[in-house]
Amino acid sequence: MQKVLTYIFTRVLGSYINTISYINPNKAQRLAYKFFSEPREGRLAKDKLPAILEEADAEMITHNECIFQLYTWEGNDKRILLVHGWESNASRWEDFIPYLKKEGYTIIALDAPAHGLSSGREFNIPRYAAFIDIVVKRFQPNFMVGHSLGGATSLYYQSHYKNSCIKKMVVLGAPSDLSVLLSNYKKLLRLNANVAKLLNKYFLDTFNIKSEEFSGSLFASTIKIPALLAHDKDDEVVSYTEGQKIAKAWNSATFVTTNGLGHSMHDDVLYTTICNFLKAK
Template identity: 65%
Template sequence: MQKIIKFIVAKLLGLYINILSYTRPAKASRLAYKFFSEPRSGRLIKDQLPDILKEAETEIITHKDSVFQTYTWKGTTDCKVILVHGWESNASRWKLFITYLKKAGCTIIAIDGPAHGLSSGTEFTIPRYAEFIDIIVQREQPQYMVGHSLGGSTVLYYQSHFPNVSLQKLVIMGAPCDFTMVVDNYIGLLSLNRNVFTLLNKHFLDNLNIKTEEFSGRLFASKIKVEGLVAHDEDDTTVAYSEGKKIADAWPQSQFISTKGLGHSMHSDELYTKIYSFLFD
């Protein structure tokens, strides 16, 4: 019943935005972008953090008009790894993987993305997320970075736009390749018309300097010089399996891991063992 209600609400919202696109296009553009960029879940409550985050040293960092939250699990070696979660998630999604990283003695740093976890804001964008990452990378000089879903897309964007010599290996899990795919999924979910599609693309260009057809993981990956591991699940119903293949095919120094039965979350002891081996063996 809840799924049916969400479906009806999405279609009614889309119908309203479609009508506005003819009568009040500016408002239609604002509404379409608002529901596209604002996560509906993934927030955390400071006094009710998951146990894995309570174990970490926490820090709030101010950047421009934003603050973002970081969590650090101190290691016993000079090795450092940054973990980058995806859409409607937060740093606690790495609970299982953190147990593997601790075996390597690494210092582990996880970030709450814009409008997620304990970080500020209502709007999520990959460029802003990449700015958060750059602050940590410049300060900590990590050797490794791991990203899931849109966090993986952000890692690709980051290393292609802010190439950092400290990074030696990157891991991308369940990430969309083409921004056009993300937009098309949103358009389909709300059944938005061509007018709204045009308005959204104009908003991305005018406000974020993003040309949707050029904002591509393939393009980002093709510029990356460090080693990469791309993992994607055949049964991912959120991001098509082919998206991961496109990223790996464009990345000269990458290898691809195919999984089955994990869905989009990709939590698996077997997969995390393979990622551990890639990073540290």
């Protein structure tokens, strides 16, 4: 029933946006971007936090008009930053954190804009990267691990901010091209060419981003530090070919293909592989 309701909603919404794009293009543009950028899942309630987050030292950090949630599990002087993806939150690392604790790392995780306990309704990579930069400057992490859009944001961050304290990166199940994300979104809502142009114009006017040039593979090509890139062949959310694009461009990355893990990529073998990569000389 939920799939049927979702199908009906997307078709009705898409038809509405298509229609008003000829009557009121500004409104159509705002609506198209709104439903592209506003997550519908991933929020948390302060009084119902997952147990793994209750174990951490938690604090709220203010940045301009935004407030974001930060969690720290204290360990040794080796620090690792965990960056979650779309419609998720810091608790997505629950299965991975025990492996990092075993290695003794100090673990830092944050809730992205409009996720977990962080403020806002809109998610975008440049804003997420600005949050990450505050955390990186404060904690000087040695390692960064990102999943899905968190992985894409990690690529964007290190490509644009080039922070020298980060010595190794791990990117899991990340999309590469904004143009592909937009294409999938347009297909889902069956948006017409007029709305497509309005969306591209919004990214250009608001973020100075040309969708065809906003690419994880392009970002990765500028990163020189050692990296582990992993993608699952059975990923139904982000195509395996997206991971291949990034791997082809990222000369300093080792590409690991997994099977049967889907998009979440929770796996004992993979987590052990990541830990071995991080501690290797």
